[in-house]
Amino acid sequence: MEAHETTAAPEVKHRVINIVVEVDGRNKHVQFNTTPVTGRAIREGAGAPLTDDLTRLVHGKPSGGNIGPDDPVEIKDGDHFVALPTGTVSESDEG
Secondary structure, three states: OOOOOOOOOOOOOOOOEEEEEEEOOEEEEEEEOOOOEEHHHHHHHHOOOOOOEEEEEEOOEEEOOOOOOOOEEOOOOOOEEEEEOOOOOOOOOOO
């Protein structure tokens, strides 16, 4: 009798990454299959205007300054971001 290959692969290539983006005071859950993503992809996924400032939240506070639409963003499951009107997040905001 020959050994049979199992159909369940030990590695998962298409892992879903769930992030939360606060837009207009409401949390929007957005899913991606890859990282990094662009600031534009995060805004579009959350339904935020492309002109809004976008920043990562760390322990509920803005961190790292504004993320531009074409900036690459490394994300991991559970990350939180906030989209705010233009000019709200400063470039040097290190939170």
